[in-house]
Amino acid sequence: xxxxxxxxxxxxxxxxxxxxxxxxxxxxxxxxxxxxxxxxxxxxxxxxxxxxxxxxxxxxxxxxxxxxxxxxxxxxxxxxxxxxxxxxxxxxxxxxxxxxxxxxxxxxxxxxxxxxxxxxxxxxxxxxxxxxxxxxxxxxxxxxxxxxxxxxxxxxxxxxxxxxxxxxxxxxxxxxxxxxxxxxxxxxxxxxxxxxxxxxxxxxxxxxxxxxxxxxxxxxxxxxxxxxxxxxxxxxxxxxxxxxxxxxxxxxxxxxxxxxxxxxxxxxxxxxxxxxxxxxxxxxxxxxxxxxxxxxxxxxxxxxxxxxxxxxxxxxxxxxxxxxxxxxxxxxxxxxxxxxxxxxxxxxxxxxxxxxxxxxxxxxxxxxxxxxxxxxxxxxxxxxxxxxxxxxxxxxxxxxx
Amino acid sequence: xxxxxxxxxxxxxxxxxxxxxxxxxxxxxxxxxxxxxxxxxxxxxxxxxxxxxxxxxxxxxxxxxxxxxxxxxxxxxxxxxxxxxxxxxxxxxxxxxxxxxxxxxxxxxxxxxxxxxxxxxxxxxxxxxxxxxxxxxxxxxxxxxxxxxxxxxxxxxxxxxxxxxxxxxxxxxxxxxxxxxxxxxxxxxxxxxxxxxxxxxxxxxxxxxxxxxxxxxxxxxx
Numbered sequence: 001x002x003x004x005x006x007x008x009x010x011x012x013x014x015x016x017x018x019x020x021x022x023x024x025x026x027x028x029x030x031x032x033x034x035x036x037x038x039x040x041x042x043x044x045x046x047x048x049x050x051x052x053x054x055x056x057x058x059x060x061x062x063x064x065x066x067x068x069x070x071x072x073x074x075x076x077x078x079x080x081x082x083x084x085x086x087x088x089x090x091x092x093x094x095x096x097x098x099x100x101x102x103x104x105x106x107x108x109x110x111x112x113x114x115x116x117x118x119x120x121x122x123x124x125x126x127x128x129x130x131x132x133x134x135x136x137x138x139x140x141x142x143x144x145x146x147x148x149x150x151x152x153x154x155x156x157x158x159x160x161x162x163x164x165x166x167x168x169x170x171x172x173x174x175x176x177x178x179x180x181x182x183x184x185x186x187x188x189x190x191x192x193x194x195x196x197x198x199x200x201x202x203x204x205x206x207x208x209x210x211x212x213x214x215x216x217x218x219x220x221x222x223x224x225x226x227x228x229x230x231x232x233x234x235x236x237x238x239x240x241x242x243x244x245x246x247x248x249x250x251x252x253x254x255x256x257x258x259x260x261x262x263x264x265x266x267x268x269x270x271x272x273x274x275x276x277x278x279x280x281x282x283x284x285x286x287x288x289x290x291x292x293x294x295x296x297x298x299x300x301x302x303x304x305x306x307x308x309x310x311x312x313x314x315x316x317x318x319x320x321x322x323x324x325x326x327x328x329x330x331x332x333x334x335x336x337x338x339x340x341x342x343x344x345x346x347x348x349x350x351x352x353x354x355x356x357x358x359x360x361x362x363x364x365x366x367x368x369x370x371x372x373x374x375x376x377x378x379x380x381x382x383x384x385x386x387x388x389x390x391x392x393x394x395x396x397x398x399x400x401x
Numbered sequence: 402x403x404x405x406x407x408x409x410x411x412x413x414x415x416x417x418x419x420x421x422x423x424x425x426x427x428x429x430x431x432x433x434x435x436x437x438x439x440x441x442x443x444x445x446x447x448x449x450x451x452x453x454x455x456x457x458x459x460x461x462x463x464x465x466x467x468x469x470x471x472x473x474x475x476x477x478x479x480x481x482x483x484x485x486x487x488x489x490x491x492x493x494x495x496x497x498x499x500x501x502x503x504x505x506x507x508x509x510x511x512x513x514x515x516x517x518x519x520x521x522x523x524x525x526x527x528x529x530x531x532x533x534x535x536x537x538x539x540x541x542x543x544x545x546x547x548x549x550x551x552x553x554x555x556x557x558x559x560x561x562x563x564x565x566x567x568x569x570x571x572x573x574x575x576x577x578x579x580x581x582x583x584x585x586x587x588x589x590x591x592x593x594x595x596x597x598x599x600x601x602x603x604x605x606x607x608x609x610x611x612x613x614x615x616x617x618x619x620x621x622x623x
Contacts, residue, residue: 001510001511001512001513002510002513005510005513009510012498012499013498016497016498017498306492306494307494307496309494310494310496311507311511312455312479312482313453313455313482313488313494314482314483314488314507314508314511314555314556314559315479315480315481315482315483315484315508315511315512315559316479316483316511317475317476317478317479317480318475318476318479319476320479320511394455394456395450395455395456398455398490398494
């Protein structure tokens with residue numbers, strides 16, 4: 001028997017009984033659709049997070065105070081507290097040839113007011129190089145001026161959202177605002193760039209780092225952001241940072257240096273695992289659809305006993321009948337899978353309309369996995385009914401009308 | 402040439418063993434026209450099924466064209482059914498979702514003939530059975546006589562040597578029944594062995610050789 005004939009026969013048998021076929025297709029379509037859709041969502045979440053990290057800037061290193069890794073040696077019985085990072089530490093990093101930009105960061109929240117309006121806003125203290133490191137763009141005015149980082153200046157740059165809330169549609173550049181007990185002149189407004197991981201760039205006020213330290217009455221930094229001259233320089237920059245800080249901190253390795261690559265790789269792994277997990281959970285519905293296929297095929301076999309008897313009478317051996325019924329459940333699940341893909345495509349389209357910022361793209365593997373699992377399930381669960389059909393006694397099957 | 406000797410077939414019905422065939426000996430020559438008659442339960446259908454390789458005897462030997470059928474496996478028997486034997490049933494047994502043409506094509510599809518040849522043969526068969534304008538009708542759109550003609554076309558499309566008919570007119574009115582009989586008798590004229598099981602004595606008398614069965618035995622033969 002030719003493969004095209006088998007397929008045609010199976011297809012006709014499948015479409016010859018529309019109601020049961022539609023029900024079965026529905027179950028398969030929901031199964032496949034949910035696998036594809038959930039993996040699309042999972043992958044979208046991964047892209048979203050990776051995208052957020054990437055927007056931090058390229059070739060980025062983050063220097064944190066304190067050490068998060070164990071390095072062996074005796075436990076810190078004396079209770080060593082890590083030294084704070086200071087502006088001077090940050091400026092010392094400029095000595096490295098592997099480093100292009102250094103942006104010390106001091107962060108806190110303070111009430112910001114202008115006229116009658118007061119808002120609690122994140123205050124970010126930094127230096128002009130933050131502009132390059134975070135790849136910021138200006139909407140109006142200019143960024144922080146090149147001044148001695150250890151000295152403050154009463155100027156500030158507003159995030160897009162903060163500007164809108166404090167000034168509405170009024171001109172902001174040149175105006176004065178109050179941050180805590182201090183007065184600052186607005187010299188620029190950031191353009192709307194959106195969110196960067198952990199920090200809403202839109203809802204922010206950026207001031208010189210020393211001014212921020214005065215506002216929060218501290219001498220320490222939250223972290224230092226460093227941009228290496230290029231990708232290859234990242235390991236060298238890491239080494240230099242560690243050496244420079246160690247020299248400055250009396251020989252103690254009391255900082256942690258995170259490279260963006262490492263963070264990205266970790267998140268990539270986490271989200272890929274998450275996507276696979278969610279897709280596996282969704283594939284449980286495929287198993288349910290498989291059981292439905294088995295059920296429906298069993299009914300089909302008992303409804304079509306005389307057809308099976310006839311096929312045997314006109315010369316189909318048991319193996320051929322097995323093949324025909326298996327092909328029928330494979331065809332059914334394949335059509336169901338196609339409907340599932342369409343369903344997933346429609347759902348993805350709707351979601352992309354509702355959440356335009358969320359990067360939705362169906363991973364190619366999920367298409368193959370969805371369809372593949374559906375067909376394999378269909379065939380597996382089709383084995384039992386097909387065997388039953390193949391074993392039917394032709395005389396008994398033909399004795400009924 | 403069909404040669405049965407000491408064919409025995411038992412069925413288990415509930416607790417009871419029913420002997421459907423008790424050591425039947427029968428030889429049918431190629432091209433013969435044989436009718437098998439007898440009351441219900443006399444074993445005539447069982448005999449037909451054993452000759453048609455749809456059923457296996459419990460004892461005895463069956464030679465079809467000098468070849469022993471009793472120890473063939475399922476695949477080999479199916480092969481013989483496909484090429485040497487055609488069945489015509491009382492209830493036609495057409496596949497309801499298929500058109501007349503597709504039903505006739507079915508045995509050729511199962512045996513893997515080329516689509517071109519299949520089409521030609523179906524075309525010829527439809528024409529010779531007067532069904533050309535019914536090719537694309539499904540069985541439920543055909544009359545009883547037309548259905549049986551489609552079934553005969555299907556049974557003969559592989560050019561079998563033996564045609565087995567189980568009450569072929571049992572479900573037809575007089576006129577269409579006569580048409581069907583004319584067709585299968587014409588096939589017999591072309592040297593196809595025709596074995597027909599029937600209740601109808603009038604029909605049975607038409608055959609050159611009449612076998613009467615009673616309680617699983619051949620009661621009269623001639």
